[in-house]
Amino acid sequence: MFSFKKAAIAGALLLSVATPAWAAKDLVVGVPDNLTGLDPHNANDTLSQSASRLILQGLFGFDKDMKLVPVLAESYEATPEATEFTIRLRKGVKFHDGTPFNAQAVKINFERLANPENRLSRASLVNMVSQFTVVDDETIKLSLKEPFGAMINNLAHPGAMIHSPAALEKYGKEVMRNPVGTGPYKFVSWQADTLKVAKNENYWKQGLPKVDSVTLRSVPENGSRLAMVQTGEAQFIYPLPPEMASVAEKNPKLDVISKPSIVTWYVAMNNLKKPFNDIRVRQALNYAVDKRAYAKIVYNGNADPMDSVVPPGLPFYAKQQEWPFDVAKAKELLKEAGYPDGFETEIFAGNNTTSIRAMQFLQQQLAQVNVKLKVTPLEAGVAAQKIWGVSKPEETTVQLYYGGWSASTGDADWQLRPLLFGESFPPKMFNVAYFSNPEVDAAIKAGLATADKEKRAEAYAKAQEVAWKNAPWIYLGVERLLAAKSKSLSGAYYLPDRGILLEEAELN
Amino acid sequence: MLRYLVQRLIGILPVLLLISVLVFAFVHLLPGDPARLVAGQDATEQDVAVVRTALGLDRPLWEQYITYVGNVLQGDFGTSLKTRRAVSDEIGERFMPTFWLTVISMAWATVFGLVIGVSSAVRRGRWQDHGGMLVAVSGISLPSFWLGLLLIDWFSVRLGWFPTSGYGTWAHFVLPSITLGAGVAAVMARFTRSSFIEIAREDYVRTARAKGVFERLVVWKHVLRNALIPIITMVGLQFGFLLGGSIVVETVFAWPGLGRLLVDSVSFRDYPVIQAEILLFSLEFILINLLVDVLYALVNPEIRYR
Numbered sequence: 001m002f003s004f005k006k007a008a009i010a011g012a013l014l015l016s017v018a019t020p021a022w023a024a025k026d027l028v029v030g031v032p033d034n035l036t037g038l039d040p041h042n043a044n045d046t047l048s049q050s051a052s053r054l055i056l057q058g059l060f061g062f063d064k065d066m067k068l069v070p071v072l073a074e075s076y077e078a079t080p081e082a083t084e085f086t087i088r089l090r091k092g093v094k095f096h097d098g099t100p101f102n103a104q105a106v107k108i109n110f111e112r113l114a115n116p117e118n119r120l121s122r123a124s125l126v127n128m129v130s131q132f133t134v135v136d137d138e139t140i141k142l143s144l145k146e147p148f149g150a151m152i153n154n155l156a157h158p159g160a161m162i163h164s165p166a167a168l169e170k171y172g173k174e175v176m177r178n179p180v181g182t183g184p185y186k187f188v189s190w191q192a193d194t195l196k197v198a199k200n201e202n203y204w205k206q207g208l209p210k211v212d213s214v215t216l217r218s219v220p221e222n223g224s225r226l227a228m229v230q231t232g233e234a235q236f237i238y239p240l241p242p243e244m245a246s247v248a249e250k251n252p253k254l255d256v257i258s259k260p261s262i263v264t265w266y267v268a269m270n271n272l273k274k275p276f277n278d279i280r281v282r283q284a285l286n287y288a289v290d291k292r293a294y295a296k297i298v299y300n301g302n303a304d305p306m307d308s309v310v311p312p313g314l315p316f317y318a319k320q321q322e323w324p325f326d327v328a329k330a331k332e333l334l335k336e337a338g339y340p341d342g343f344e345t346e347i348f349a350g351n352n353t354t355s356i357r358a359m360q361f362l363q364q365q366l367a368q369v370n371v372k373l374k375v376t377p378l379e380a381g382v383a384a385q386k387i388w389g390v391s392k393p394e395e396t397t398v399q400l401y402y403g404g405w406s407a408s409t410g411d412a413d414w415q416l417r418p419l420l421f422g423e424s425f426p427p428k429m430f431n432v433a434y435f436s437n438p439e440v441d442a443a444i445k446a447g448l449a450t451a452d453k454e455k456r457a458e459a460y461a462k463a464q465e466v467a468w469k470n471a472p473w474i475y476l477g478v479e480r481l482l483a484a485k486s487k488s489l490s491g492a493y494y495l496p497d498r499g500i501l502l503e504e505a506e507l508n
Numbered sequence: 509m510l511r512y513l514v515q516r517l518i519g520i521l522p523v524l525l526l527i528s529v530l531v532f533a534f535v536h537l538l539p540g541d542p543a544r545l546v547a548g549q550d551a552t553e554q555d556v557a558v559v560r561t562a563l564g565l566d567r568p569l570w571e572q573y574i575t576y577v578g579n580v581l582q583g584d585f586g587t588s589l590k591t592r593r594a595v596s597d598e599i600g601e602r603f604m605p606t607f608w609l610t611v612i613s614m615a616w617a618t619v620f621g622l623v624i625g626v627s628s629a630v631r632r633g634r635w636q637d638h639g640g641m642l643v644a645v646s647g648i649s650l651p652s653f654w655l656g657l658l659l660i661d662w663f664s665v666r667l668g669w670f671p672t673s674g675y676g677t678w679a680h681f682v683l684p685s686i687t688l689g690a691g692v693a694a695v696m697a698r699f700t701r702s703s704f705i706e707i708a709r710e711d712y713v714r715t716a717r718a719k720g721v722f723e724r725l726v727v728w729k730h731v732l733r734n735a736l737i738p739i740i741t742m743v744g745l746q747f748g749f750l751l752g753g754s755i756v757v758e759t760v761f762a763w764p765g766l767g768r769l770l771v772d773s774v775s776f777r778d779y780p781v782i783q784a785e786i787l788l789f790s791l792e793f794i795l796i797n798l799l800v801d802v803l804y805a806l807v808n809p810e811i812r813y814r
Contacts, residue, residue, distance in 0.1 A: 036590050037591055044546075119562040121559065123555070123558070124554070176592065192601050192605075194674075217762065218762065219673055220759050220768070221761075221762070223657045224657070224672055224673045227660045227664055228672050231672055380776075381538060381777045384541050385544075427553045
């Protein structure tokens with residue numbers, strides 16, 4: 001017997017089964033902070049850079065393992081002394097507004113970025129270039145004022161991505177709210193804490209992107225962010241705090257991503273100040289701290305001990321001998337250095353929970369060798385002044401500083417030069433250990449003076465070896481990054497510098 | 509009444525001017541170099557110097573203040589150091605989410621608080637009183653971040669009734685307004701109860717009862733109406749506080765409101781945004797106080813302003 005009701009139900013069922021084929025595939029990502037802007041030439045935070053990367057692209061970039069890859073460039077040639085780079089560009093690429101991508105567009109972007117009058121915060125990525133020459137439509141030549149071996153890495157930095165020249169002309173500084181690029185997604189809207197982008201139908205990579213839209217929502221509370229992915233409101237969230245990893249692991253619908261980052265954590269000892277000007281004291285403190293306990297206590301096991309001043313995820317990393325945990329040896333060295341009864345000192349760090357926990361851990365560890373640590377967490381503004389704003393090395397109040405670093409250019413240079421180069425004392429750069437060693441300085445300079453990979457590797461191996469032995473820091477760990485994603489999502493990557501890559505994201 | 513209102517409104521101006529001086533001085537005395545924060549973690553000294561001149565932070569403080577006041581009088585609150593957007597846009601975008609959350613939370617909390625308070629007072633010492641006060645004490649004692657996360661876990665993750673966080677449809681309001689209103693409802697309940705009990709001891713209430721007025725009439729007309737005066741004050745105060753945006757609730761529920769904006773601005777030393785927000789909060793408080801004074805007059809004819 002024919003039943004209208006049954007037919008209706010069957011029809012409805014059929015529809016509901018068929019729906020996914022037409023349903024828009026909208027990827028929602030829960031992120032910890034608010035964006036600051038979508039003009040990468042003027043952005044300083046990894047999140048804004050990741051967001052810009054959905055829309056804009058550079059000549060070079062990084063893949064999911066932080067390996068440098070050509071993006072809008074096809075290949076390049078460099079002179080041996082690293083003073084001239086000729087870059088061949090990809091053909092037939094168009095910006096979202098239809099403007100063709102060519103050497104002229106690159107020249108306009110880089111000249112905008114380098115021009116000091118524009119006051120763009122990423123100017124230093126290209127301001128060593130004296131001239132940008134359009135050789136032909138698909139070739140651009142960069143002539144440098146001085147040798148700079150890490151040039152291609154600088155161009156791979158998100159800060160050197162390419163805007164549509166028409167958009168730059170039309171919006172001026174307001175491109176930060178109206179970005180137009182060549183990337184997989186087109187800008188739709190950005191309000192308060194939500195960014196929306198939609199699929200670029202004419203994307204130059206065949207078959208990509210595979211989702212119709214991406215939404216980045218800022219959810220600052222860790223628990224709320226995890227709840228989003230548990231309920232299916234989001235398909236990807238980061239970071240996942242280590243203490244919540246087990247909750248996500250138990251959920252059958254979720255995957256936990258855990259991978260080594262390039263974020264190194266260490267205590268910089270003020271090498272100019274007593275008692276840390278004595279290498280034996282610095283060595284002693286390295287023996288006195290159990291790095292495995294550090295990983296366990298501070299990062300719930302999500303960190304690996306450091307075995308070089310450069311993390312394994314960066315090119316030119318050279319493994320060194322780990323400093324073993326040896327309290328007896330530490331005591332002996334302190335005695336030799338004239339501190340048989342230890343000493344008192346103070347440690348600075350940020351005021352977030354993890355930093356405070358790390359400082360308390362160090363306090364407890366160093367107490368074993370009678371070094372009494374005063375723990376002083378600093379609010380960000382105060383830290384900017386007390387640590388980074390000091391104009392002369394002798395005026396600083398820093399004795400010990402606990403902090404982390406992630407080399408955003410993905411090159412060993414940006415790990416070594418800002419942190420351990422003799423000319424990088426604050427406020428110029430970030431050598432808060434005030435470490436200055438002629439051998440290390442020479443090696444860092446040599447690494448920049450050539451584009452030859454083997455020569456650079458040799459120079460950076462030397463720098464790492466000498467710096468490591470001199471123990472300017474208490475070496476602690478390389479953080480592992482945690483994120484949670486829905487099992488239905490693939491092709492979304494969490495990068496070692498805490499950025500995300502969603503070009504190949506796919507929802508099933 | 510009208511003259512009174514005009515007087516009060518004119519009186520607001522010097523107060524706001526004084527507040528602007530205090531806020532400007534205070535904010536600029538905070539330790540920390542905004543130019544360095546704006547320039548970013550791995551900026552070189554050269555980058556920082558560029559940013560400092562670009563933002564005008566290298567000029568003397570009084571000069572910066574004069575420029576600031578001049579601009580504010582023309583309705584220009586400056587540009588956010590962090591997002592480089594007009595401060596009025598930043599605040600405008602976040603005002604309505606905070607405003608509606610405040611209105612909805614206050615509405616249910618006030619009604620709920622009044623009902624519990626009155627029923628506790630009327631049935632003093634009985635189970636209604638104990639039950640009501642138990643609820644009230646719980647409401648005050650529960651930390652809102654904990655209550656918020658608990659509600660998310662129950663109603664979003666387990667039951668799937670409401671979205672976990674964010675702003676958009678009516679469903680997004682349910683959990684945050686419960687979290688935000690719980691504390692207010694509790695305060696209102698306790699306040700109503702004590703105010704009610706106090707008034708119920710007054711001579712005129714005894715007289716009314718002696719005259720043989722119905723108990724219900726005594727409660728609703730004589731007692732409640734007089735007890736409302738301190739309650740209105742309380743509602744006004746709470747409303748003013750909530751309009752500033754609850755930092756905790758807005759953080760837990762990822763609410764795009766003023767409280768989160770303020771925290772972000774303070775940690776970033778985003779002076780123009782902090783200044784504008786505090787000026788706005790002060791103005792809100794002043795206006796609410798004025799409104800409360802007017803409401804007094806409506807409730808109690810004895811307090812009429814001439």
